[in-house]
Amino acid sequence: MAARKTELDAELERLHGLPLGEFTAARNALAKRLKKAGNADEAAYVQSLPKPTVSAWAVNVLFQRERERMEELLAAGERARAAQGEAVSGQGAGALREALRAARELQSELLSRAEVILSGEGRATGRPVTDRVTTDLQALAFSPSAAEAIRRGWLSADLDPPGFEVLAGLQLAAVPARKPEPRPAPPPPVREAPAKKPGKPAKPAKAEQTEANRKEKEARRREDEAVAAREREAAERRERVTKAEREVARAESEADFLRRKVEQAEHAVEKAEAAVEEARERAAEARQNASRARERSAEAEEALASAGKSLKEALKATGGVRR
Numbered sequence: 001m002a003a004r005k006t007e008l009d010a011e012l013e014r015l016h017g018l019p020l021g022e023f024t025a026a027r028n029a030l031a032k033r034l035k036k037a038g039n040a041d042e043a044a045y046v047q048s049l050p051k052p053t054v055s056a057w058a059v060n061v062l063f064q065r066e067r068e069r070m071e072e073l074l075a076a077g078e079r080a081r082a083a084q085g086e087a088v089s090g091q092g093a094g095a096l097r098e099a100l101r102a103a104r105e106l107q108s109e110l111l112s113r114a115e116v117i118l119s120g121e122g123r124a125t126g127r128p129v130t131d132r133v134t135t136d137l138q139a140l141a142f143s144p145s146a147a148e149a150i151r152r153g154w155l156s157a158d159l160d161p162p163g164f165e166v167l168a169g170l171q172l173a174a175v176p177a178r179k180p181e182p183r184p185a186p187p188p189p190v191r192e193a194p195a196k197k198p199g200k201p202a203k204p205a206k207a208e209q210t211e212a213n214r215k216e217k218e219a220r221r222r223e224d225e226a227v228a229a230r231e232r233e234a235a236e237r238r239e240r241v242t243k244a245e246r247e248v249a250r251a252e253s254e255a256d257f258l259r260r261k262v263e264q265a266e267h268a269v270e271k272a273e274a275a276v277e278e279a280r281e282r283a284a285e286a287r288q289n290a291s292r293a294r295e296r297s298a299e300a301e302e303a304l305a306s307a308g309k310s311l312k313e314a315l316k317a318t319g320g321v322r323r
Contacts (some may be wrong), residue, residue, distance in 0.1 A: 016154035017064040023051050054123050055132035056155035058114040063153045077141030107137045135161045292305040
């Protein structure tokens with residue numbers, strides 16, 4: 001976000017933060033201005049830009065109105081990715097957990113502000129839209145593939161969610177490794193009781209040995225249960241992520257279908273607007289032609305009247321006799 005931007009970059013960032021209802025007209029005006037200035041390639045690029053989805057537009061407004069918070073979210077994501085490798089090797093888990101905690105808090109705060117933005121624009125703030133905003137924020141924070149969107153500071157469409165290996169890897173690396181519960185120390189050697197009779201050895205303390213064995217078995221059982229619980233928890237997390245990915249894929253498919261419908265409708269509107277503009281120009285030209293025809297008709301009538309008057313005067317001068 002701190003990269004130097006060109007004048008066109010700034011124009012495009014401003015364009016994508018406008019109210020959605022103004023996007024198409026503003027985009028077309030910018031393309032015409034660029035074409036008139038001789039920048040045909042830039043004009044063609046601008047003209048090809050699709051209208052952002054509602055959720056992508058909300059993120060664009062966050063880039064403009066909540067720049068500091070967005071930069072903090074991106075920084076937390078960078079810290080988390082940097083600490084992930086160390087955490088997997090057994091070091092830096094604390095830094096990773098702190099970065100993830102900061103990212104989650106910032107994501108929640110930015111989502112709340114996005115809902116305010118959407119409500120102010122009269123847009124729906126239901127679960128499908130807020131889920132897509134959440135996914136976009138996660139992708140910006142944790143997906144390296146979002147670097148271009150971060151550089152330019154706007155989205156034209158929703159981003160792909162971070163892959164399972166990214167989110168699961170971050171979460172699992174942040175879980176502190178539990179040290180196995182220490183096994184009880186072996187019981188001290190049993191001292192032989194004083195012999196009642198000289199030369200007869202004492203019997204070992206079987207009760208103490210049995211208790212020590214029981215405690216050791218109990219400790220192993222608890223350790224096995226803890227390992228099994230961690231494995232179940234990891235499996236549940238993987239299942240939740242897989243389910244979320246399926247839901248996202250379904251939502252993306254539906255969103256793509258609706259986006260194509262919207263683009264088709266916008267294209268039809270643009271064609272209709274162009275036809276109306278052409279009809280207006282033709283009507284204005286017809287009015288000008290009619291006005292010129294009326295002027296010429298008036299001039300002709302005036303000339304005819306003048307000629308008739310001259311004829312009458314000539315006849316009067318000659319005594320009414322035509323030669």
